[in-house]
Amino acid sequence: MLHEFKYLAPRSVAELCSALSDHRDDGKILAGGTDLIPNIRNGLMKPAFVMDAKRLPEAARLAWSEKDGLSMGTAVTINDLLRSKETRELFPVLCVCAHELASHQVRNRATVAGNVVNASPCSDMAPALLCLGARAVLRSAGGERTVPFGEFFAGVKKTVLKPGEFLERILVPAASRGARGSYLKLKRIAGHDLGIVGVLMVRHGDSIRFAVSSAAPTPVLVESVSAKDSPDEAARKVLAAVSPISDVRGTKEYREHMIGVYVRRLLAEVK
Amino acid sequence: MKIKLTVNGLGYERDCAEHRTLLRFIREDLGLTGTKEGCGMGECGACTVILDGRAVNACMVLAVEADGSVISTIEGEAKGQSLSDIQAAFERNHAVQCGFCTPGMVMSVKELLAHDPKPTESAIKEAVEGNFCRCTGYTQIVEAVLDLTGRPEAKGELRHV
Ligand SMILES: Cc1cc2nc3c(=O)[nH]c(=O)nc-3n(C[C@H](O)[C@H](O)[C@H](O)COP(=O)(O)OP(=O)(O)OC[C@H]3O[C@@H](n4cnc5c(N)ncnc54)[C@H](O)[C@@H]3O)c2cc1C
Ligand code: FES
Ligand code: FES
Numbered sequence: 194m195l196h197e198f199k200y201l202a203p204r205s206v207a208e209l210c211s212a213l214s215d216h217r218d219d220g221k222i223l224a225g226g227t228d229l230i231p232n233i234r235n236g237l238m239k240p241a242f243v244m245d246a247k248r249l250p251e252a253a254r255l256a257w258s259e260k261d262g263l264s265m266g267t268a269v270t271i272n273d274l275l276r277s278k279e280t281r282e283l284f285p286v287l288c289v290c291a292h293e294l295a296s297h298q299v300r301n302r303a304t305v306a307g308n309v310v311n312a313s314p315c316s317d318m319a320p321a322l323l324c325l326g327a328r329a330v331l332r333s334a335g336g337e338r339t340v341p342f343g344e345f346f347a348g349v350k351k352t353v354l355k356p357g358e359f360l361e362r363i364l365v366p367a368a369s370r371g372a373r374g375s376y377l378k379l380k381r382i383a384g385h386d387l388g389i390v391g392v393l394m395v396r397h398g399d400s401i402r403f404a405v406s407s408a409a410p411t412p413v414l415v416e417s418v419s420a421k422d423s424p425d426e427a428a429r430k431v432l433a434a435v436s437p438i439s440d441v442r443g444t445k446e447y448r449e450h451m452i453g454v455y456v457r458r459l460l461a462e463v464k
Numbered sequence: 465m466k467i468k469l470t471v472n473g474l475g476y477e478r479d480c481a482e483h484r485t486l487l488r489f490i491r492e493d494l495g496l497t498g499t500k501e502g503c504g505m506g507e508c509g510a511c512t513v514i515l516d517g518r519a520v521n522a523c524m525v526l527a528v529e530a531d532g533s534v535i536s537t538i539e540g541e542a543k544g545q546s547l548s549d550i551q552a553a554f555e556r557n558h559a560v561q562c563g564f565c566t567p568g569m570v571m572s573v574k575e576l577l578a579h580d581p582k583p584t585e586s587a588i589k590e591a592v593e594g595n596f597c598r599c600t601g602y603t604q605i606v607e608a609v610l611d612l613t614g615r616p617e618a619k620g621e622l623r624h625v
Binding site: 196197198199200202223225226227230231233234235243245247272295296297298299301302 | 465481482483485504505506509512518519520523524525526528529572590591592593594595
């Protein structure tokens, strides 16, 4: 790695907040590093300070309670979710998406927080968090605020995080417990690939929700489909909510076609 | 920054540049060149080592992040002239051709077997999905693991002759 930076490993939230406010323009948080380190290596990011968020006291905490639902600290990895019995049983949708993300080694390091802050349109965790009504707890030296994931993504690789703020926790409401779903992700090779397009369908009681990755500047939640809609009607509604483009991984037409195929296939699974 | 870590059972204490990857540290500072660099960005798995019990891509970990940790690399496998069980199974099953992917592949398999001593074929495939092999076509690698962990129906069967 050619680019040089200083490494900070704050041991308390207060210490991290003060480092963040000192380095608003030249600092980056390091979680699993699976986005940040390749970006530094490629010269896309040149932080002067890298602040490791994994040494904070509560960072690795993944805890479930009736009152607060599921709470994930900044350092909770994708594989931590897959290994957690409570997550598998109460929030299987998180695992369905986690399982589609990258390779086993990457999942051992990659965090859920890093995945959403990275705000890639092809984020595999965003669809699950959107469908489950999860919220992000953001903290800075000035205090804390909570933002639902429906309002968290602001554009390609952009979020509502302000300079000096970090994502401290992700909360999945207890009310979403038991929601079930399937995620179909189109990719060139099994495991280990960013999606060409991904469609998640989640059922909870009478409600059906879809979320689509890699088909718009941000991951998209679609709540307009009802259980009574025909498969074609449902596909039309989902397609109306997205705006895929053509890029190295696929054309706009291919993406649109496959979204329709996936919506029909997901509905057929439950019929 | 001064870091202290254990690699293959030996303690090391070194001064290390903060932007140095764990991969470079292991290869260039410790001289353990068994771990390979392929892509340098998380795609190929040639750099896989076991960090505190989990297989990771050492090209995406900073050496300073590994301060205080316990690491296993391919050099910790063979004892003198005798191969580890995983290495011997790879050799027996022709799971090594050019050998570039092998150190990483063996580390991924080692992590798998530590948690799942009798893995299914699909668990094996998942464990090595982040390790690219351009030579073997993977079949022999999966067979090596099945051979090692005991696949009854495969006893005595001759493969790839
Ligand atoms: C080979 C490979 C395959 C991949 N495949 C997939 C895939 O299939 N699906 C997918 O969705 N992603 C994939 N990724 C991308 C990446 O692994 C994930 O996005 C991962 O979840 C990022 O998490 P991290 O902890 O590694 O983030 P980091 O790299 O540590 O951080 C990512 C960004 O978020 C910032 N950040 C991290 N945590 C916080 C925080 N708590 N508060 C504020 N800012 C923060 C960092 O400063 C950085 O800018 C892949 C990456 C690689 C290398
Ligand atoms: S060198 Fe690390 S994954 Fe390729
Ligand atoms: S043996 Fe050559 S890459 Fe695997």
